[in-house]
Each structure stands twice: as C-alpha cells, then as structure tokens.
Amino acid sequence: MNINTLDTNKTFLITGAAGFIGFHLSKRLLNQGCRVIAIDNINDYYDVNLKNSRLDVLKPFENFTFIKADIADRLMINQVFEEYRPDIVVNLAAQAGVRYSIENPDAYISSNIIGFYNILEACRHYPVAHLLYASSSSVYGANKKVPFEETDIVDSPVSLYAATKKSNELMAHTYSHLYQIPATGLRFFTVYGPLGRPDMAYFGFTQQYFSEEPIKIFNNGDFNQDLYRDFTYIDDIVEGIERLLGNPPNTKDNALHRVFNIGNNTPEKLMTFIETLEKCLSNSLRREVIFKKSFEPIKPGDVPATYASTELLEKAIDFKPKTSIQEGLQRFTDWYCEYYKVK
Template sequence: MDKKVYLITGAAGFVGYYLSKKLLDQGCNVVGVDNLNDYYDINLKYTRLNNLSNYNNFSLYKVDLSDKEGIMILFDTHRPNIVVNLAAQAGVRYSIENPDAYLQSNMIGFHNILEACRHYPVEHLIYASSSSVYGANEKVPFEESDVVDNPVSLYAATKKSNELMAHTYSHLYNIPTTGLRFFTVYGPMGRPDMAYFGFTDKFFAKEPIKIFNNGDFENDLYRDFTYIDDIVKGIVGLLHHYDKEKLYNVYNIGNNQPVRLMEFIQTLEECLSNSLGEKIEFIKEFEPFKKGDVPATYASTDKLHKAIGFKPETSLKEGLQKFADWYVSYYIKKAEKIN
C-alpha cells in the first residue's frame, strides 16, 4: 500500500474525480480540495463526490485556491508528498465574459499552491496547463518546443502564466514541477460546457446545435479529442517521474489523432443512436468562427511517450459510446423513472 499523501485540487471536477478514483483504487491516501463552484451543474460534482466518499482513504476539503491561509493550513495538516493541481476556472469563451474569475483562480490560486509547495516541500507538483497555450500556431502537430507567446484567449494566457510561474519556483526553490497541456478531454461525467456534452443536451431539448465553422467542411475545425482514461493513465505515469537534472518540465497529453469537427458530430450521432436504439440526427446551425477559437489542436505526444511510454488507447468511437451510454442512463432513464 502506497502510504504517500496525494493532494488533488479540483477533486470534484472531471479529471480530478477520475484521477482520485484511480489512486483510491490503488490504495493511495487522497486529500481532495474543491470550492464546489456552480460554473456548471453542481449536482454532477456531488455525484462524483458521492462516489469518492465510499473510500475510507479519501477526505475532501471545501477550500478556494485563492484562500491562501486555508491552503497553507491544509498543507501544514496533511504534508502532502505529491500535489496534482487540476482546479482552475475552465472554458475559453467564458474567459471573454468573466475575466476576473480566471485571474482569481488560475493566477492567484496557482500562486498559492506554489507558495504552499515552497513552505511545505513536496516530492512533485503536477499541474494542468492546456493545449490553448499554442494559440493560433499553424504548425502541426504542436510540440512542447514550439513558441507559445501568442495566446488568443485570457484562459490560454493564464495557463501560459502558470507554466512561467512553475518554471520560476522550480528554479528558485528546487521544486520538481510538471505541466500537462491537455487536449480536449471527454468522457462520462464530463464537463457540461464542452461541445460533445452541450450537443447532447441540445438534442434532448429539441434545440439546434451551433457549429462554429461557417459551414465550411473543407476547412473544418480539427480537434485532438482525448478520452479521460488515457489522460489519467498519463498523469499516473508521471506522478513519480521527473528529471532530477531538469526539475521543470511540460508535456502534451493528447490523442495524437485529430478529427474534423463534423466527423466528431457524426460519430456522436451514431453513438447516441446506439444508446437509444433509434436513429437520431442533430438539428444543425452553422455560424462564424468564435473569437478565442483556434482552427486546429493536434498534439505531438512523442515527448511523453519517450518519458513514460505513453500511448493513448481509446478510439473516438469507443470513447463517445461510453459517454452516450452514461448520458442516457444518468439523465434520460433516470428522468423516465421519476415520471
């Protein structure tokens, strides 16, 4: 049994939940932190937490990362060995509407985590960055060595800032830090603000889905969709892996197989049809590209493969089928029972 203490921020979130569950299943001691904000359906967060509460080796603290005193007390009490910072204000488009939330959570909150790791030394700090740091880079696939000085959203700017802050703390205080540039994570119990989830919501509400590609199928958006199990596998592989000579590191973690947005939508339609037992099709409305969106996200995962042998295993169809089955069971069949 691993007696180390793993502190995971954003434990009620999508990635935080699945990582916590994986570690708990392995017998690890997990201290979860979450402010349980209502950026999206809070009931989904409570469903995740209810699942985690079945483990004796799990404890949850409702603390906001911007509460420096609360974070320091938590570190002083539990003295974590490994910290995985997954808490953040997510969403590219929401950062245009509400920039203050991003500075509070992603900047001040992350600084407080770094300060806690400085005063209560940890073996390793892993934190969530994002593929959005690549901005409108036209060279694909994106590699960690690419210049990322041109973010096109405030969300991306805060994530790039996190990488710079981590680099500084690694250099000044010898803290091993690893940033993970996630590429469009999806799966059951995912984030409702993500396209695949929103499209599904719209279908059952009998509303059209909005596709921001101008109806241009030749120059459609490309996305590197990464299934949640592959993301967790990558994180777990890095928990105890860092270069003692180079304490600061950043890795892409993606599927390495980008697909056109329209292909993605067609696959989701097929998977929902399978789950419902009848053929379905979304009502589609095509609109111009949105500010802050990038035309393509495509990860080179060579660096991560070299480090820990990472190789994504879940196909898009397999992953979306698992999501569709969960959605129908969680929302539709449950509603039918109530009615």
C-alpha cells in the first residue's frame, strides 16, 4: 500500500475522538470516505462544550459511529471490537496534562495504564493490521541532549503523566513481541491549533487576555533560562498519523513495535511564542494586544526544553512537520475569536 494513500475499505477505531487530536484525525479520515468508529468518555477535565462542538462536526458523516465509553471499561471495549472488528486502531484516549497528574494520579492510572491494557488485550483477541497509540515528548524527562532522538534513554520521567506514557511504550513493545501486534507509538511534541485544549498554555493565555487576567509564565522571569518548546501544529500531526496508518512495522524491521517523534524540529522560546500569539491575536481583532504578564517558578513536572529529531519519521513516511508558529497561531486566534464571538 502506498504510504500516502488511505485504504478507505478499512474500519478505523479512534479512541479519544472528542479530544483535540482525535477529532482532527477523525475529520480527516471521514472527509476521505473512511469508516470511523469513535470512542470517548467525554470527561470534564476541560470544557465539555468544546468536546461536544467537535462531535457536532463529526456526527453528520454517515460513516461515523460514536460510542460514549471509557477505555478503562474492559467489557465495553471487548464488545466494540467484537461488533465492529476494526482493521486499524488509533488509541488517543488518555488523561492528559503534566501538572494535573500531580493533583489527581488516579485518573492517569485508570485511563493511561488500565485503559491502554484493555486496548492491547482487545487487539490481541481481535487481531488488527496496525495499532497506533499516543505517547508524548514528556518521556524524555529532563534529558539535556537535544534534539531528542527515539534511541535516547528515557528512564527518568519527571511526572506521573510521563511515567504512564513510558509504560505504554513498554506494554506495547511486549504485546507486539508476544502476540505479533504491529504497533507504532507516537511521541507528540506540544500540539496546538484550532479547537485545541483549553489546558494548554496558548489557549489559556488567550482566555486570560479576554478575562483581563495576567498570564502566568513559569520561567522565574529569567530570560536567560527561557523555556523552549517544539510547538507542532495540529494539521502536521494529523498528516503524520495519516501517512503512518497504512505503513505498519513489519518483520523486516526486526520488531513489530516502533516509536516515532512527531515534532516541528524547530524549538521556539516560550517568550517568542507569546509575542507571536500577541501579534496574531492583534491581527484577528484588528487592534493591538499586549498580555499582562506575571512570572513564577517553573512548576514540578515541567521540563526546560523539548526538541524533536524527526529523522526516523522522515525516513519512514517522507514527511516532517513544517507549519510555522506564525501561520499556526494565526489560524488558532482567527478560530478562537469566531468560536467565542469576541471582539
């Protein structure tokens, strides 16, 4: 199968389909005529209205089936696999957020460990052509060597969220080895864009501006020790996933499990990102926007820099993310102003 061509005869199961990445991936597949079975528990970690707005876009597609369920519910997951027999599974359901994992660890064990185990067991008993699952750049912890490469040692996570994602990679590797499940882990790097997650900094900064609150910048106010992030636009993430769907690992790779970074390969200073967001919001509103700022110590679990090497991804699918933060943030602020009807 050509890596740039989707097999629209296959059935795709996407967990976390009301989430940010899950929604955009589902929409891309549905637009191309694919059959999408979607699972989400619509939890209230952030604004449920935003999740429902995403689903409202997907529901009119006749090839779309939505099931409200929690992947931690093993019986329900087995029933879905039994009924729909998916060919390709993309597990994007997870409890997200580094800082929230410090306050509410139970949610991470339930969704990210038990839930992912249920997905693996279902793929074992109802064999699939390819399992793709969300990992995270957070697995690199406080690694000093940059850019981060997939071969780097990732044994020192600095948050429970990161530990659960590292666990997912180990679990997937083991299941692939024991039960010949072709599996691909995706280490996402700071994904942003329209219909994004309100718990992400760029979204929160925009909300705080309209609430006339100062934005909190966690770098101690030390501009010589600025945070760097490899900000990756949502369309680039979806393009990478789409190209990988029909390109599973095979025995020629010596293992049926592999991991890829999906990042922009162009880290930006957090302050540069904030200045760009101000300019884009100014363009959307046609007036000057300057955020009120307060500087605070770096939070536990945060890391000073993320920077993806994308060589393995390029070699596998001839693609690397390329959207600039100027282009991506302009699309976000245009969407935000229209969606929330702000002036």
